[in-house]
Structure formats: C-alpha cells, structure tokens
Amino acid sequence: MTVSTTWVFAEAAEGKVASITQELLTKARGLGGTVEAFYAGADADAIAPELGKFGATNVYAADPGELLPGAPVAAAMATQIERGTRPDLIMFGTTYDGRDVAGRLSVKLDRPVLTNGIDIEAGDSVVVRNAIFGGNTLVQTTLKSEPPHLALFRPKSFAAEEGGGGTPEVVKVDVPDTGTAGNSKVLDRHVEEQVGPKLDEADVVVSGGRGLGSAEKYEMIEQLAKLLKGAPGASRAIVDAGWVPYSHQVGQTGKVVKPNVYIAAGISGATQHLVGMKGAKNIIAINKDKDAPIFSVADLGVVGDVHKVVPKLIEALQARS
Amino acid sequence: MNVVVCVKQIPDPAQPGELDPESKTLKREGKLILDDSDAYGVEMGLQLADKAGGGEVTLVSMAPNSEVSGLRTALAMGAAKAILVSDPALQGSDALGTAKVLGAAIKRAEPDLVLTATESTDGYTGTIAAQVAEVLGLPSITFAKHVEVADGTVKVQRQTEAGYDEVECPLPAVVSVTAGVVEPRYPSFKGIMAAKNKPVDEVKVADLGLSEDQVGWAGARQEIVDVSPAEERQAGEIVEDEGDAHERIIQFLERLKIL
Numbered sequence: 173m174t175v176s177t178t179w180v181f182a183e184a185a186e187g188k189v190a191s192i193t194q195e196l197l198t199k200a201r202g203l204g205g206t207v208e209a210f211y212a213g214a215d216a217d218a219i220a221p222e223l224g225k226f227g228a229t230n231v232y233a234a235d236p237g238e239l240l241p242g243a244p245v246a247a248a249m250a251t252q253i254e255r256g257t258r259p260d261l262i263m264f265g266t267t268y269d270g271r272d273v274a275g276r277l278s279v280k281l282d283r284p285v286l287t288n289g290i291d292i293e294a295g296d297s298v299v300v301r302n303a304i305f306g307g308n309t310l311v312q313t314t315l316k317s318e319p320p321h322l323a324l325f326r327p328k329s330f331a332a333e334e335g336g337g338g339t340p341e342v343v344k345v346d347v348p349d350t351g352t353a354g355n356s357k358v359l360d361r362h363v364e365e366q367v368g369p370k371l372d373e374a375d376v377v378v379s380g381g382r383g384l385g386s387a388e389k390y391e392m393i394e395q396l397a398k399l400l401k402g403a404p405g406a407s408r409a410i411v412d413a414g415w416v417p418y419s420h421q422v423g424q425t426g427k428v429v430k431p432n433v434y435i436a437a438g439i440s441g442a443t444q445h446l447v448g449m450k451g452a453k454n455i456i457a458i459n460k461d462k463d464a465p466i467f468s469v470a471d472l473g474v475v476g477d478v479h480k481v482v483p484k485l486i487e488a489l490q491a492r493s
Numbered sequence: 494m495n496v497v498v499c500v501k502q503i504p505d506p507a508q509p510g511e512l513d514p515e516s517k518t519l520k521r522e523g524k525l526i527l528d529d530s531d532a533y534g535v536e537m538g539l540q541l542a543d544k545a546g547g548g549e550v551t552l553v554s555m556a557p558n559s560e561v562s563g564l565r566t567a568l569a570m571g572a573a574k575a576i577l578v579s580d581p582a583l584q585g586s587d588a589l590g591t592a593k594v595l596g597a598a599i600k601r602a603e604p605d606l607v608l609t610a611t612e613s614t615d616g617y618t619g620t621i622a623a624q625v626a627e628v629l630g631l632p633s634i635t636f637a638k639h640v641e642v643a644d645g646t647v648k649v650q651r652q653t654e655a656g657y658d659e660v661e662c663p664l665p666a667v668v669s670v671t672a673g674v675v676e677p678r679y680p681s682f683k684g685i686m687a688a689k690n691k692p693v694d695e696v697k698v699a700d701l702g703l704s705e706d707q708v709g710w711a712g713a714r715q716e717i718v719d720v721s722p723a724e725e726r727q728a729g730e731i732v733e734d735e736g737d738a739h740e741r742i743i744q745f746l747e748r749l750k751i752l
Contacts, residue, residue: 185654240651240660242623242633266619268636268653275588275623284587284714287618303723305510310723311517317714324620356632356662359648364656376751400751411673412529418638418652418671425530425612425619425672433751435742444506444614450726454749456742462731469726472745476734485739492752 175205175294179249179259179320181270182209182223182231189222191373192265194332196325197226200263201335203294208259209340210252212236212245212269216342224340226332234345236354242272243354244347249273250280251348253320260319261298266326274324285322286313290329298323306424306443307450327372328430328451364419369403371420376402377431377452379422380410381445383438383459383478387415392482393437399489405429405449407439423448438478441466458482494545494642496538497604498572499595499625500531500554502563503615510615516710517717518585519615525556527563530610532570532677533670538608539571540675541642549573551602555594557584561693568688569680575693576601582698585710588618594708595621596628597701606647607667611636622669632662635669 178200183190193209200207209228211219216233223231234248249262262277264270266288278285291301297314298321304311315321371377378400380393390410397404405422406415422429424447434452439445441457441464449455450469457470458481467473474481502525504510511520538550552567552575564575576598583594599607607629612619626633638657639650645664650657652671680688698708706712732741746752 190654240634240658240662242635243627246627268651271619272623272633272635275592275620276627278589278620279592279624279627282589284589285618285620286715287588287620299718304512308723308725309512310719310721311717312719313715314718315715324618351630352663353627353630353632356634356660356666358658358660360659361653362650362656362658366655400746408672414673414676418636418673419656424617425614433746433749442506443510454745455729456745458738462733467731468728470731471729472741473729473731474734474738474742475731476738480736481734481738481742484736485742488739488743489752 174296174298175203175260177206177208177259178203179208179210179262180228181262181264181273182211183265183267183269184211184213184219187215187218189219191332192267192327194226195327195330196263196265197223197228198333199292199330201227203292208232210249212241220342221339224337225334227335227337228340229337231340231342232345233342234347236347238357239354240356240358241269242276243350245273246276246280247348247350247354248345249277252345253281258320261321261323264324266324270324274322278322281320283317283320283322284315285324286315287324289323289325292323303447306446326428328428368398368401371403371405372427372429374403374431376400376433377405377422377429378402378435378437379405379407379439380437381407381439382409384410390415392486396482396486399486399493402431407445436466437482439466440464441469494542494548494605495602496542496548496550497553497599497602497607498531498534498538498550499607499609500535500552500563500567501528501613502526502554502556502560503528503613506614512720516585517720521557525560525563527566528610528614530612530614530672531567533672533674534608534610535567535570535572536675536677537640537670541606541640545642551576551604553595553598553602555579555583555591557581559695564693565688566680568691569684570678571684574691577693577695578698578701579695580698582705582709585713586708587713587715588620589624590708590712592621592624592628593703594698594701596625597703598696599625599629605664606642607665609667609669611669611671622667626667629667631665631667633667634660634662637668637670638674640668640670
C-alpha cells in the first residue's frame with residue numbers, strides 16, 4: 173500500500189469543524205491506512221470528537237496563538253515529521269490558510285505540492301486529478317518525489333460522511349520559533365455580518381456579472397438571492413472592477429459552489445467562471461448574447477436583458493410572498 | 494521604498510487553452526500578455542512607493558523564452574525595471590521550482606516589500622506567495638484586500654471565510670493582493686513610449702546559483718499520467734425573452750420545489 177498514514181490539515185471556526193475538513197477526512201479514510209488530523213488552534217480538545225467521527229484516530233494540535241498559521245504551523249508539521257512520525261500523504265483544503273501552510277511546508281521539506289485536486293487515488297502510486305481549462309479537461313498527475321506527498325484539494329470535491337469513529341487522542345505539538353518568517357500577527361478579527369446562507373453552502377446562488385452594467389445594479393442580485401433564500405455571488409469581472417468584494421467571487425480564482433439552483437445573470441460564462449459553478453444541479457442563465465458560453469451549461473437559458481428580466485422576476489416573487 | 498512585484502506573462506485567457514501533446518505543459522506560443530491579476534500588484538506597488546516618498550517598482554518574472562510583451566505593459570504603467578529569468582531549463586517548472594527561481598531573482602533587487610497576485614490566471618496554484626516567502630525567510634500575509642505601510646511594518650486586511658483579519662508584520666515581507674484592491678491605471682502614451690527603453694535584465698537559471706535539476710520537469714518531480722476530456726454538461730432549453738421569460742424561470746423553480 174502506498175499510503176499507510178494520511179494527515180489532514182484540519183480547520184475549524186467557532187468550535188465547528190470546517191466542511192472542507194470533513195470532506196478530506198472522509199476521502200482519506202477511503203484511501204486505507206491510518207488517518208490523522210493536524211489542527212492549528214487552541215480548542216483541539218473541543219473539536220476532537222467531531223474529527224474522530226469523520227475518521228481521525230489521532231489529532232496533532234499546534235497552537236500558533238496570535239500568529240498567522242502559515243509559517244508556524246508548517247514548522248510544527250516539519251518538526252513532527254523530523255521526529256519520525258512521517259505520514260505518506262498530507263491533504264490540505266484550497267483555503268486561505270491551507271494554501272499558506274502547504275506552500276511553506278513544501279519549501280521546508282523540499283517537496284512539490286499538487287494543487288487544485290478534485291480526486292485522489294492511492295494504488296501503486298499516489299495520483300491526483302485536477303481540472304483545467306474551465307473544467308473541460310482532466311489531468312492526472314503522479315508524484316515521483318519521496319513521501320510525504322503534499323496535495324491541496326478544492327472544496328466540495330468529496331462528499332462528507334461520518335465513519336462512526338470515537339474520540340481521538342489529542343497530541344499537543346510545540347510550535348517552533350520561526351523568527352522573522354513567522355512574525356505575521358493577527359491584531360483583530362472582523363466578522364462581516366452574514367445575512368442569509370453562506371455562498372458555498374447555499375441551496376440557491378444568484379450571481380451577477382459585467383452584464384449588470386454598473387455596481388449599483390448588483391443590488392438586484394442581492395434582492396433576488398434574498399427572495400430565494402439564497403446567497404449572492406459574482407463573476408471575476410465585477411470583482412476585478414471593484415463592484416463587489418473578492419469573498420463573493422465564484423470561479424477558478426474564487427469559490428466553488430454546487431447549489432441546487434445557480435442563476436447566472438449577465439454573466440457570459442468565461443472558463444474561469446464555469447469551473448466554479450458547473451457542478452450545480454440546475455443552472456439558469458440570463459444573458460442578452462445568445463452565443464454566450466454560459467448557455468452551453470444552462471438547463472434553462474433566457475436570451476434577454478437582465479435589466480428587464482430580473483426586476484420582473486423580483487416583482488413576481490414579491491407578489492407571491 | 495523599493496517594491497518587487499512578481500508578474501506572469503500568460504497566453505490570452507480569452508483564447509481556448511491547449512496542452513502540448515508531447516510535454517503536456519500549457520502551450521505558451523504566440524504573444525503572451527500580462528496576467529490581469531498582476532495589474533493590481535503593480536498598481537499597489539506604484540502607489541506604496543509614491544506614498545513613501547521615493548523608491549521604485551521592480552518587476553520579477555520568469556518564462557522559458559525571452560518573452561517581454563507582458564512586462565512592457567507593467568513597465569508602461571510605471572514600473573522602473575524588470576528582471577526576467579528566461580531559460581529553456583524552466584519548462585515544466587511547478588510552483589516550488591518557480592518559487593525558488595523567483596526567490597533568487599528577488600534577492601537581487603533587495604526590496605522592502607514583495608507583492609504577488611493571489612494566484613495566476615492560467616496555473617492558479619495559489620501557493621507561490623507563501624513559497625517565495627519561505628524561500629527568502631520572510632514573513633508573508635496572503636489574500637490582502639487592503640495594504641498600508643508605515644514605520645517599517647506592513648498592515649493588511651486579510652480576507653477570511655468570515656470577513657477579514659487585520660494582520661501586521663515587519664518589512665521586508667511578501668504580500669499577495671486580491672483583485673479589485675486598487676484600480677490599475679491604464680498606461681499613458683508617454684508611459685508606453687518610455688517602457689520601450691526601460692531596462693529588462695535577462696538572467697539564466699545558473700546566474701541565480703540554482704542548478705537545472707531544481708527547476709523544470711526535473712525539479713517538479715511529478716508526471717502527468719493522463720489527460721482526458723471531462724464529461725460535458727448538456728445544454729438545456731433556450732428561450733428568447735418576449736416580456737414573459739420571468740414566468741418560465743418561476744415555473745422552473747416551482748418544478749424544483751424551490752418555490
């Protein structure tokens with residue numbers, strides 16, 4: 173067996189294990205071998221039972237305190253590996269901290285890191301699959317370097333399922349002094365008020381693009397999303413233009429969403445965008461250009477002006493409620 | 494304050510991408526352009542140098558051939574000069590190999606601050622900023638949506654799942670900036686003309702003290718074992734709006750029991 177021990181870089185917020193971590197633990201279980209979580213935070217004891225449910229039999233806990241996790245957590249992992257507890261594979265989520273820790277660790281261990289994985293197999297060798305060109309081409313890559321192999325996976329690549337494991341042992345791991353390299357301090361955390369469901373967890377996502385014409389028109393996207401109890405999203409074009417923050421972006425550089433219904437309003441459907449949303453169960457597209465690529469993935473395509481169709485849709489929904 | 498901005502020259506993303514059937518790397522023939530994602534770093538660098546009352550922006554880039562058209566765009570925006578690591582040995586480089594090369598090239602410029610995009614449009618690994626920082630032994634703050642420099646420290650609003658964190662670290666440091674943080678200027682005619690004469694220092698892998706087995710395919714230590722088309726999603730029904738398309742959408746949502 174190529175993988176006898178897998179580590180999953182575990183993330184949690186406000187005492188709740190992140191869905192990406194549940195997904196990775198579930199997949200790691202399927203690879204066979206021992207699954208262990210490596211968690212950065214002070215509340216490892218509190219979240220350990222849930223990590224156990226998803227398959228972790230052991231939780232390494234390194235607390236970086238007020239430091240940004242990247243450098244100190246990578247150093248803690250590297251130290252643990254030097255001491256002999258060497259996993260064959262370390263799985264990270266494509267998240268803000270996941271990318272930082274994986275990047276730093278790849279340099280420390282001098283190992284390549286495979287990115288944007290959507291699937292993994294561990295047969296004779298470890299093979300990671302990722303999608304390129306807006307998801308129309310799948311590439312499988314195998315690592316020829318010595319383990320531990322490092323790989324980052326896109327959220328929602330695997331279904332999360334509990335495996336019925338018990339509470340794992342929590343092993344506290346010291347965070348080595350990383351000096352200047354690790355000296356990025358978090359001074360304050362701002363939680364932006366979230367109205368409605370989270371973009372990547374919503375059952376309905378309504379996204380707007382350049383076709384809206386101006387930043388003010390994004391309001392109708394938010395209004396429509398609210399009426400459908402969904403979350404508002406955006407194409408890269410209008411994030412780049414500064415109309416909406418990066419956190420709203422759906423696509424390759426942004427969030428992957430797989431809602432029940434995705435409504436694309438005034439979005440042409442660049443490959444960059446399709447990567448983030450074509451896993452939706454149902455897609456509705458509204459665009460005035462009948463040749464827009466978004467129509468090639470839409471279950472219902474409306475060739476029309478978003479400034480006419482969306483207000484009428486909002487009005488009709490308001491009349492029903 | 495001297496700022497290095499890491500930039501990438503990529504094939505036009507509006508054109509369909511293609512893999513070279515032999516090497517299985519992205520075809521990078523023809524004209525390459527400045528990655529849109531990098532324009533924010535360039536603009537940010539120019540603004541920060543300006544606010545600090547002096548200093549300049551140096552571009553650092555790598556490419557297997559001596560391509561400079563994308564660099565000229567950034568030079569036309571106002572960057573002072575560029576270091577281009579160009580070497581056939583770079584073909585097939587992964588993110589780690591790239592970070593080693595960029596790190597070695599950045600050292601030459603002795604910057605106070607290094608800026609990158611959060612990820613490139615074509616390769617989008619999103620790990621380069623952290624890797625470059627680790628190669629250089631510098632602190633890093635990634636996914637910045639606001640950047641301020643004062644008294645030898647950089648203060649950043651860093652994007653998080655819940656909102657943003659205020660993060661601070663001492664200079665020199667590496668910061669990756671998200672799109673939309675600043676509005677990139679359009680190169681002026683004067684800027685475009687001036688860019689033609691700005692220095693582009695072209696160096697080879699060996700000039701940076703790196704060996705060829707640390708970069709390219711050899712350094713990447715990975716092999717693409719399969720390339721195949723993904724299952725296509727089928728297009729559904731297309732309707733022209735004649736004033737009643739919203740009703741079709743409502744029926745569609747009713748069928749799915751969303752309404």
